[in-house]
Amino acid sequence: MLDVNDLSVEIGGRRVVDGVGFSVATGGRFGIIGESGSGKSLTMLAILGLLPEGAVATGSVRLDGEELLGRPERQLARIRGARIGTVFQDPLTSLNPLRTIGRQLVEPLELHGGVRRSERRAAAVRLAELVRLPEPEQIVDRYPHQLSGGQRQRVAVGIAVACRPGLLLADEPTTALDVTIQAEILQLFGRLVDETDASLVFVTHDLAVLSEVTTDVLVLAHGRVVESGPVTRILSAPEHEVTAGLVAAARATSWQPEGEAR
Numbered sequence: 001m002l003d004v005n006d007l008s009v010e011i012g013g014r015r016v017v018d019g020v021g022f023s024v025a026t027g028g029r030f031g032i033i034g035e036s037g038s039g040k041s042l043t044m045l046a047i048l049g050l051l052p053e054g055a056v057a058t059g060s061v062r063l064d065g066e067e068l069l070g071r072p073e074r075q076l077a078r079i080r081g082a083r084i085g086t087v088f089q090d091p092l093t094s095l096n097p098l099r100t101i102g103r104q105l106v107e108p109l110e111l112h113g114g115v116r117r118s119e120r121r122a123a124a125v126r127l128a129e130l131v132r133l134p135e136p137e138q139i140v141d142r143y144p145h146q147l148s149g150g151q152r153q154r155v156a157v158g159i160a161v162a163c164r165p166g167l168l169l170a171d172e173p174t175t176a177l178d179v180t181i182q183a184e185i186l187q188l189f190g191r192l193v194d195e196t197d198a199s200l201v202f203v204t205h206d207l208a209v210l211s212e213v214t215t216d217v218l219v220l221a222h223g224r225v226v227e228s229g230p231v232t233r234i235l236s237a238p239e240h241e242v243t244a245g246l247v248a249a250a251r252a253t254s255w256q257p258e259g260e261a262r
Ligand SMILES: Nc1ncnc2c1ncn2[C@@H]1O[C@H](COP(=O)(O)OP(=O)(O)OP(=O)(O)O)[C@@H](O)[C@H]1O
Pocket: 011, 016, 034, 035, 036, 037, 038, 039, 040, 041, 042, 043, 052, 205
């Protein structure tokens, strides 16, 4: 369960996230949407305690009732990976090109003490199976450049869920993928959230994507919440002009023929 209250972020005296609040229940699927520069990524980074140098967060971020804001980095590092799994846009930059897929899949388990040396390979294969990578026994010995973009993002999702975190944060995880692969990765998120009962926070600028994976949405503009509610209502009756713009953009992209890049 995640509770964010009156969260603000200032960088160089400029307030780039301003009083954001939302709650995600256990097993809930929550979306944050907004145009480029609206504060989506900084909201996520503030939750993770990974804000850039010079950025200051105020307010409250509670995970299962425990306050995360203001915690020492040492404690946050233990929480990230173990209790919060993250997936970002570009798996090529988040994966290490010099390490096998298997090593990277089990790394969170090693870091957080959840696997014996002799069991690492089997654990990696199980994770590869969980995220439906092809030929799990073989793929764990390959390197990131030997996989397709969609397969690499499956690896990133596998790493994120390795320790069975209660919260999964995804920031534009399908934006770099083509439409068919995007749909497969969205299905994967949906299935994993259902199977593990994790709460999901999914950030994107694309309402069409959000409507496939989340039930409730918050709309950000210039760092502020301008609208929030069930995704079905937001899609059918947007109240704010920013939301109406996002709905129109989502309709326009879904009219494109299958397989055409967005
Ligand atoms: N390191 C930084 N230093 C100064 N300003 C920053 C920094 N990172 C972000 N900002 C500013 O904060 C605001 C919010 O940025 P943020 O990255 O959260 O937006 P976003 O909604 O995630 O956009 P995008 O979809 O383009 O990633 C923007 O105006 C941005 O220019």
